Amino acid sequence: MNSCLIPLGAIAGRQILTVEGVANGSLHPVQTAMAKLGGSQCGYCTPGFIMSLFAAYYDGTIESDEAIEGNLCRCTGYLPIRQAAKEAAQTPPVDHFAEALGHATPELTAIAYQSEAQQFYRPTSLRDVLTLLQQYPNATLVAGATDLGLELSWHRQVYPVMISLEAVPELKTIEQTSDWVEIGAAVPLSQIETQLHGVFPAMDEMLHWFAARQVRNRATLGGNIGTASPIGDMPPVLLALDARVRLASAAGERVIALADFFKGYRVTDLQAGEVIASIQILKGMTPGATRRLSQSYKIGKRGTDDISIVAAAYVVDLDQQNRIVHARLAYGGVAATPIRAIAVEQAIVGQTWDLPTIQRVKPMLHETFTPLDDLRGSADYRKRLVANLFEKFFVETSAAHAEVSA
């Protein structure tokens, strides 16, 4: 995780290792390899690379680029760092760190900290969260803090009362049956990636491009929809999957469609005293459908660890005759909220899933939204992406189908 994004209160009950601390008398194998292979030049990014490689050394991912996708190097170049990772992988991780990792992680305990101007609570049940919210209806909920952390460290925002959700078991489980999935709002994205891998292809794809490993180890779906950012990457996927949001308060619970949760630019339907408890998604296809196609796309200036220019997610259900019986086209980065192209969805239902249909709706898609110009991309570029990504979806899914049929 990124230490600069963690509120100090969240550290309670955890061990902190520093780049000096991993050395333990002599250099750690990743430090030795980085020094030997010239993986450090100006040294500015080196502590971060060492800590990421250190973590990956123990979880067996050290040779994958994912281990360091959240670390930016601007002078050494990635080649010697990759070579150092390969070299370190040759030494088996048998030491006291490996032994400590073999022990069960201690459960997070409840905490209540108070300083002059701030209170930080970490309750350990949903009931306690809701009681605290009755007491402090305008408290700031904090899940992974990967969004709020920037407000704290960069904008020096002071939140008088913070309620952490990361020790609340009811918000940290993924339940699954053959028909539906319910994801606790405070489940870290990395856990969703592994536990739900293969269930929703569009979700797998977007999670892969979401920030970087360090952020996904902390970031949650509750936080991603809680920000109501128009460029949040998971809302288009969840909108395409017709996800519903379960909201809890001391007065009870309600479930609403995610599409109704977003009310305007960074405004949600969440009322004072409410918490996002979970996200519910049905697995099955529309009745009458025999095949489901789905995929998501993220267009940014670099692969990982970047903000979307446009994100898109599609779900199309087809019947035996290759006719569209259900369509969801959802986008981020093109309006004040994550949004669906509802008119286009309605227009293509009943049509044949072929290139002429796609060509017919592309002009309509191009005119569906009026995105903004900003430093990431022009309005015109975004409009073209809205249309062209749908065609890309058609081409890719058709090619995959042709391959399977052959």
Ligand SMILES: Cc1cc2nc3c(=O)[nH]c(=O)nc-3n(C[C@H](O)[C@H](O)[C@H](O)COP(=O)(O)OP(=O)(O)OC[C@H]3O[C@@H](n4cnc5c(N)ncnc54)[C@H](O)[C@@H]3O)c2cc1C
């Ligand atoms: C380096 C970096 C890269 C990033 N890359 C991406 C990216 O690729 N794509 C992307 O979409 N985002 C990205 N983000 C933004 C951020 O990681 C996501 O928005 C993330 O999902 C936020 O989740 P969190 O648990 O950390 O939320 P927090 O920061 O804890 O909370 C965010 C907001 O949601 C509210 N909230 C959290 N949980 C709940 C709940 N259960 N009920 C009600 N309200 C709640 C909080 O009060 C707060 O207003 C990035 C951030 C960083 C720092």
